[in-house]
Amino acid sequence: MSVKILTESTYEQEISSGAVVVDFYADWCGPCKAMAPIFEELSGDYEGKITFAKINVDENKNVAIANKVMSIPTLLIFKDGEQIDRSTGSLSKDQLEAKIAGLI
Numbered sequence: 362m363s364v365k366i367l368t369e370s371t372y373e374q375e376i377s378s379g380a381v382v383v384d385f386y387a388d389w390c391g392p393c394k395a396m397a398p399i400f401e402e403l404s405g406d407y408e409g410k411i412t413f414a415k416i417n418v419d420e421n422k423n424v425a426i427a428n429k430v431m432s433i434p435t436l437l438i439f440k441d442g443e444q445i446d447r448s449t450g451s452l453s454k455d456q457l458e459a460k461i462a463g464l465i
Contacts, residue, residue, distance in 0.1 A: 367416040440464060
C-alpha cells in the first residue's frame, strides 16, 4: 500500500496521466482521519491500476484554492489530467469503490 504525498511542486505532474484519486485533508480534521484507513486499504487493492494521493491543505493552500476546495475531506478523481469526479465529506469504502470502479 502506498499513498503518495503531494505538494504544490508535485501536484500537477502527478495528476497529469492515468487514474488518480487525490484526498485533500488536514491533520486536525476528524473526518479526514476516519477516512485515512479506507484510503490506505484501497490504495493497496488497486495498486498499479489507480494512484492514490493526499495533499495537506494547510501546507499547500495554493493547490486547495486552485481546485476550489472549501471543505475537507474533499476527494478529486482525475483521468489523464481531467477531473471527472468530486466528493466532499467522508465516504465509506463501498462509496469510494463505486466512484473509482469506472477508472479501470
